[in-house]
Amino acid sequence: xxLVVIGGVAAxxxxxxxxxxxxxxxDVVVLERSSHVSYAACGLPYFIEGRVRSLDQLTVYxxxxxxxxxxxxxxxxxxxxxxxxxKREIALRGERIRYDKLILAxxxxxxxxxxxxxxxxxxxxxxxxxxxxxLKQFLEKRRPARAAVAGAGYIGLEAAEALRSNGLAVTVYxxxxxxxxxxxxxxxxxxxxxxxxxxxxxxxxxxISAIPDANVVILACGLKPNVALGADxxxxxxxxxxxxxxxxxxxxxxxxxxxxxxxEATHLVTGRPVWFPxxxxxxxxxxxxxxxxAGRRERFPGIAGTSIVRVCGLGxxxxxxxxxxxxxEGFDPVSxxxxxxxxxxxxxxxxxxxxxxxxxxxxxxxGAVIVGEDGVAGRVNVVAAALHHGALVEEFEMLDLAYxxxxxxxxxxxxxxxxxxxxxxx
Amino acid sequence: xxLVVIGGVAAxxxxxxxxxxxxxxxDVVVLERSSHVSYAACGLPYFIEGRVRSLDQLTVYxxxxxxxxxxxxxxxxxxxxxxxxxKREIALRGERIRYDKLILAxxxxxxxxxxxxxxxxxxxxxxxxxxxxxLKQFLEKRRPARAAVAGAGYIGLEAAEALRSNGLAVTVYxxxxxxxxxxxxxxxxxxxxxxxxxxxxxxxxxxISAIPDANVVILACGLKPNVALGADxxxxxxxxxxxxxxxxxxxxxxxxxxxxxxxEATHLVTGRPVWFPxxxxxxxxxxxxxxxxAGRRERFPGIAGTSIVRVCGLGxxxxxxxxxxxxxEGFDPVSxxxxxxxxxxxxxxxxxxxxxxxxxxxxxxxGAVIVGEDGVAGRVNVVAAALHHGALVEEFEMLDLAYxxxxxxxxxxxxxxxxxxxxxxx
Numbered sequence: 001x002x003l004v005v006i007g008g009v010a011a012x013x014x015x016x017x018x019x020x021x022x023x024x025x026x027d028v029v030v031l032e033r034s035s036h037v038s039y040a041a042c043g044l045p046y047f048i049e050g051r052v053r054s055l056d057q058l059t060v061y062x063x064x065x066x067x068x069x070x071x072x073x074x075x076x077x078x079x080x081x082x083x084x085x086x087k088r089e090i091a092l093r094g095e096r097i098r099y100d101k102l103i104l105a106x107x108x109x110x111x112x113x114x115x116x117x118x119x120x121x122x123x124x125x126x127x128x129x130x131x132x133x134x135l136k137q138f139l140e141k142r143r144p145a146r147a148a149v150a151g152a153g154y155i156g157l158e159a160a161e162a163l164r165s166n167g168l169a170v171t172v173y174x175x176x177x178x179x180x181x182x183x184x185x186x187x188x189x190x191x192x193x194x195x196x197x198x199x200x201x202x203x204x205x206x207x208i209s210a211i212p213d214a215n216v217v218i219l220a221c222g223l224k225p226n227v228a229l230g231a232d233x234x235x236x237x238x239x240x241x242x243x244x245x246x247x248x249x250x251x252x253x254x255x256x257x258x259x260x261x262x263x264e265a266t267h268l269v270t271g272r273p274v275w276f277p278x279x280x281x282x283x284x285x286x287x288x289x290x291x292x293x294a295g296r297r298e299r300f301p302g303i304a305g306t307s308i309v310r311v312c313g314l315g316x317x318x319x320x321x322x323x324x325x326x327x328x329e330g331f332d333p334v335s336x337x338x339x340x341x342x343x344x345x346x347x348x349x350x351x352x353x354x355x356x357x358x359x360x361x362x363x364x365x366x367g368a369v370i371v372g373e374d375g376v377a378g379r380v381n382v383v384a385a386a387l388h389h390g391a392l393v394e395e396f397e398m399l400d401l402a403y404x405x406x407x408x409x410x411x412x413x414x415x416x417x418x419x420x421x422x423x424x425x426x
Numbered sequence: 427x428x429l430v431v432i433g434g435v436a437a438x439x440x441x442x443x444x445x446x447x448x449x450x451x452x453d454v455v456v457l458e459r460s461s462h463v464s465y466a467a468c469g470l471p472y473f474i475e476g477r478v479r480s481l482d483q484l485t486v487y488x489x490x491x492x493x494x495x496x497x498x499x500x501x502x503x504x505x506x507x508x509x510x511x512x513k514r515e516i517a518l519r520g521e522r523i524r525y526d527k528l529i530l531a532x533x534x535x536x537x538x539x540x541x542x543x544x545x546x547x548x549x550x551x552x553x554x555x556x557x558x559x560x561l562k563q564f565l566e567k568r569r570p571a572r573a574a575v576a577g578a579g580y581i582g583l584e585a586a587e588a589l590r591s592n593g594l595a596v597t598v599y600x601x602x603x604x605x606x607x608x609x610x611x612x613x614x615x616x617x618x619x620x621x622x623x624x625x626x627x628x629x630x631x632x633x634i635s636a637i638p639d640a641n642v643v644i645l646a647c648g649l650k651p652n653v654a655l656g657a658d659x660x661x662x663x664x665x666x667x668x669x670x671x672x673x674x675x676x677x678x679x680x681x682x683x684x685x686x687x688x689x690e691a692t693h694l695v696t697g698r699p700v701w702f703p704x705x706x707x708x709x710x711x712x713x714x715x716x717x718x719x720a721g722r723r724e725r726f727p728g729i730a731g732t733s734i735v736r737v738c739g740l741g742x743x744x745x746x747x748x749x750x751x752x753x754x755e756g757f758d759p760v761s762x763x764x765x766x767x768x769x770x771x772x773x774x775x776x777x778x779x780x781x782x783x784x785x786x787x788x789x790x791x792x793g794a795v796i797v798g799e800d801g802v803a804g805r806v807n808v809v810a811a812a813l814h815h816g817a818l819v820e821e822f823e824m825l826d827l828a829y830x831x832x833x834x835x836x837x838x839x840x841x842x843x844x845x846x847x848x849x850x851x852x
Contacts, residue, residue, distance in 0.1 A: 010836070043770060043831050052772050154830075268826070280829035280836055301824050308828035317828050344469060346478050377833040378804010384826050385808050389815035398727050400694075400810050402734035402743050403706035404580075405469050407803040410436070410706055 007105030008032030011260025014286030045158035083233035108261040117211035144215030151221030175207035183324035198312035240275035249289035259285035266302030317380030320367025336420035433531030434458030437686025440712030471584035509659035534687035543637035570641030577647030601633035609750035624738040666701035675715035685711035692728030743806030746793025762846035780843040
């Protein structure tokens with residue numbers, strides 16, 4: 001019985017490892033197009049920043065370890081050209097591999113074809129190990145003074161922070177009206193103000209058709225699910241453009257699974273499929289795909305839409321729907337936002353901003369944004385847990401949260417925001 | 427219409443303020459036995475430690491502000507001698523006050539009558555403003571070298587930390603076998619090891635009948651709900667010894683409410699009443715009692731049993747039931763514990779220990795302990811939110827938690843612990 005996994009980073013390796021652990025008789029082959037598997041891609045911005053000294057620090061497992069300890073067969077620089085599911089066969093250059101089960105973990109790609117000059121030598125991406133290696137070399141050799149970043153999503157803002165902290169003047173161009181793709185003017189205004197303080201020039205509603213004038217340019221826009229291989233093989237795509245999967249991560253083709261940035265997930269607030277490419281989701285999907293490919297019945301319930309990003313030292317976390325997204329999904333959203341100390345002043349409390357959104361008709365919590373210097377992940381995770389369970393605002397405001405002066409105020413900013421939101425619901 | 431509130435700290439002032447805000451026609455009178463209302467009692471250990479410079483820093487609202495801005499009548503040094511509910515009348519020294527509605531927020535008391543020497547001049551408590559004031563004065567004047575603390579609950583451990591950080595040699599005597607009253611050998615072992623590293627001598631299973639030999643002694647044991655006044659007036663007590671209340675915070679006497687450390691709360695995991703005296707719960711109960719006394723229908727659903735304490739620099743958070751408590755409540759508990767980095771090493775990740783407990787029969791999550799230097803409150807709060815909703819371990823392990831290298835690892839320690847626990851459930 002052979003399981004072939006196409007893609008060897010987050011989803012692919014989680015899937016391969018899990019499948020093999022659950023069924024030691026499986027012949028598990030991982031095919032990775034690039035020369036590196038199993039590395040922490042989310043750490044690449046911190047290599048550019050200089051905090052991570054060497055890319056090797058981002059290696060999670062060495063191929064030799066994965067082979068000897070996990071019993072996987074790892075093949076790098078193995079680009080799959082096509083999949084023939086009727087024959088259960090994969091074509092590589094000059095070679096064919098048969099499979100019994102197949103997991104597609106082909107990730108995402110950037111479509112920058114509409115940008116003139118995207119192939120000039122001072123234009124880079126920051127998505128893979130190789131991208132980061134060449135960008136870093138360019139920065140060290142050329143010492144550019146002015147950088148342009150195309151796209152104000154997670155990677156774009158992380159790239160801006162990394163370059164700014166190295167002393168470059170940075171301009172970020174974003175085609176949409178908002179940052180982080182959340183359609184949230186409240187959040188956008190806060191991040192814009194913070195970027196101004198850090199002297200990063202953010203230009204919203206500014207699509208670029210040609211590479212802007214700068215000494216170094218990072219393309220962090222145009223992210224799309226990488227689905228051509230699957231689609232050519234007959235795998236069905238969903239309305240988001242990513243691969244449609246069941247909650248067992250199976251595609252429309254029996255025995256073919258998809259996981260990670262190439263696949264859709266169910267949004268737990270709306271119950272509808274979304275494309276939300278993030279490392280943490282990729283790992284969870286991969287685990288479930290691997291378990292199911294190994295014959296176990298597991299399911300991936302979906303995502304709350306949680307994410308966090310550091311923007312020039314500030315923590316920005318969000319989960320669930322923004323007011324704009326909620327409206328488009330048919331809810332009647334109402335939001336409250338507050339700014340409060342995250343602990344007693346004598347414990348150097350910082351201001352934390354919380355925006356909570358609920359549905360006016362049902363009182364159900366729909367989403368949150370937290371912005372602050374400390375405790376952002378913890379607070380956004382509390383809301384995520386509440387969203388997993390469909391919490392009402394009146395339930396949320398009664399949460400028994402931990403309190404002691406070194407850690408939190410007696411009324412946590414989350415609960416103060418919930419009180420304000422509750423008033424608007426009556 | 428007059429509402430009288432007996433007790434002017436957390437629960438009492440929350441209740442009084444909320445009632446008056448919802449019904450501006452109410453005559454709200456707050457009677458406080460001591461000379462101080464509205465202060466952050468949980469900050470007292472940090473005044474002893476020296477981080478809080480003056481007790482005035484712990485004042486939340488001045489009486490004059492509460493009177494002019496919130497419309498409350500505040501009376502300090504007003505000790506209530508008795509309550510006659512048939513007459514709707516309260517007796518103070520040389521005075522009687524009529525009420526229409528009454529809220530008991532009489533707090534907790536320490537019963538140290540069994541300890542010989544408890545009234546010696548070098549023996550102190552750390553529960554009230556006045557306690558802290560005299561203890562601080564003693565420490566500054568006498569510069570004692572050796573301290574004894576009776577009790578290893580929250581206050582006892584906070585007192586030990588405060589004294590140790592001032593250079594005193596500290597011994598903590600605890601009658602029970604465990605710290606923090608959680609009957610949890612795993613937690614006790616961790617705290618004991620940490621206290622040893624900090625050179626605090628912890629003596630468990632060591633009840634004291636006489637004041638131990640030391641230059642200064644803190645009594646932090648024998649905490650009981652302060653219910654004599656209510657009980658004498660005919661208010662029913664529950665099996666915990668605290669005042670039994672409905673979810674509207676009403677006692678058996680119509681129009682008489684109780685809130686805070688004198689009252690019971692429903693434990694959300696067991697559905698049974700518990701006595702769990704903490705400031706954050708007191709504030710929530712007070713808010714609900716005040717709203718209900720003002721004629722609004724609100725309810726206090728109960729508590730998850732969440733708490734956090736700093737022990738010589740280490741964060742210790744817990745929520746729900748310990749394995750021992752779960753067994754006594756009729757569950758079939760199974761626990762998993764792990765130690766993992768709380769973020770990437772290149773972001774100075776620290777080790778965080780997580781213990782998760784579930785019920786083997788149903789797979790339901792029952793409780794958690796988190797011990798670490800950072801992120802403890804956030805993680806324990808995620809578990810608390812899950813407990814509020816009766817989460818299963820298989821739901822919990824799929825939580826969509828925030829991930830980015832500056833904030834968390836791709837698999838949060840909570841999820842790793844959940845994976846381990848899930849294995850034990852099968």
